[in-house]
Amino acid sequence: MELFFNLLITGLVVGSIYALLALGFTLIYKSTGVVNFAQGELLLIGAYICLHLTVSYRVPFIPSFILTFIFMFLFGFIIERIFLRKMIGEPIISIIMLTIGLSSLLKSVVQIFWGTDTRVFPKVFPSEPVNLFGIKVSQVYIYSVISVAISLVIFSVFFKKSKAGVAMRAVASDQQAALSMGIEIKKVFALAWAIAAVVSAVGGVFVGNINGVNTNLSQFGLKVFPAVILGGLDSISGAIIGGVIIGILENLVGGYVDPLIGGGAKEVFPFIFMIIVLMIKPYGLFGTEEVEKV
């Protein structure tokens, strides 16, 4: 039973980071119609920026976390401006390939700057584990779940209440109507990329604190697909729930099936699960079904 709870908690931590990435992905997809295959690289860059600030410039963790936010916000803006703005109205394969190209470009830039070795954050969170329902949980896990939850709440409130959030939802539901109501779609597109970059960076900083930082972290970007497909591509709450479910299932499969077949099940299971979801419920749990018109 202890194994089960341990797996559950690790799954929750990983799942909440998937949820953040899925949130960023959904945000971009919903408001701009762009599928972002470079989501994992945004996480990677966020993690490295924060690490660089704390290690090389000895900035304390909290300020460097905030600086990372600001940097990633601008970075998202710039990416949208340089690469995506020109692609508005292009066919889906071009946009998919553009973000794939972007992902290898960003990964290469990261490798040129920081190399390929794993780097670790200086100790930020206290290392003694906390006793939670009789199970020892390290503190960084708890902090990461809490801050992920906080950021998810902040973004939900942002979408519901703030003017920019309402504008984003308007663009998401009907671009034409939003445009005629005087919403500047281009600004909304840029904002979507900026926010997606920021949420990915939050995920990156926490994964970095748990596992150390190397270029393999960008693989999180591919793991986000099962999460968003399960939740529904254009549903923000779906992205969060899908992320958590995939994270937990993946770890349970890893814990129970991997020893039987000798490893690897954890990596491939989300994708098998995703194909099943696609066959049964292609629009996921909360996604809106597209109606085809000729």
Place this chain on the structure above:
Amino acid sequence: MNYVNCGNFKTSYEKDFALYQTTFSKVVLIIFLVLLFLFPFVATDYLLYIFNLIFVSVIGAVGLNILTGATGLISLGHGAFIGVGAYAAGYFYNTLHVNFIVAILFGGLAAAFIGSIFGIPSLRLKGLYLSIATLAAQFILEFLFVRMEGITGGVTGLSVDYAKIFGIEIDDDFKFYYLGLIFCILMTIFAVNIMRTRIGRAFLSIRDNYIAAEVMGVNIFQYKILSFAISSFYAGVAGGLWTFYTTIITPEHFTIGVSIQYLSMIIIGGLGKVLGSIFGAVFMTVLPEALKLISDFLSQYYQDITQLFASIREGVFGLVIILFLMFEPEGLYRRWKLIKAYWKLWPFSY
């Protein structure tokens, strides 16, 4: 865009459908092929090696272009289908001791079979959803390559003997060149012709408007699966050739990166055009080699560059894709057409 010489009147449908509109283009093609056959006698081993890589890539890219360019179904799993062909060819060759050509065809058929299975979701899924489903196919197959050690040899790989034909062992770049070239020509001719038939037109109609195609009586599901099967057959043949070229196959050769590379070939070359796939395959094969030459040259001045080479190569790869998509979205094929038109129309360019 297709400028035809003055005085070239078409008086029958056969002439309009003909592969070669003029005798001139036929002659040019034959001269080009003769030169290709004579090339190894003057080329260095390194050049032959690059050409052999190109032959394998052309077959794979032509196949992917039938699926993605012509039928409009995006596949992120082409690399894995190439792997299926490579492993199947190697396995049949080792266990059944068949002729290597039969083994390669077996590889193609095995890949076609697996490809059609992963094509089944295309009945319900389109565009983005389908590309994500094929991404899943990529990861599942990669997992199987490592896990099914009985067939694939796991991470250590599967090794085969050199291919043999008429008692000649194809064990160097020179001999493989002819094998690759012949396969490449046959597969290209097959693709060009398939696009001229009912099947090819059905593919194009599905790409352009699948609802209209269905109304016109095209059985969408059947043709989508057929498109997956043909494209994966090409992938399998490319994989089989790769098996007999390297004689040892490991899962590393069939990763998601390879799938992406093939996608970029057809985008850079020109979607939906057989000639475009060839341009793209040549470009994407020559690009890393050219980068290697540049980096070797620069390493005299900057010592670090060789260490960074892998990263720089990936970055340039990404940048090239981005630049093509932004500034030349129709690929090299369009450039080729423009150049041809320029020569035909000169000096009266309008």
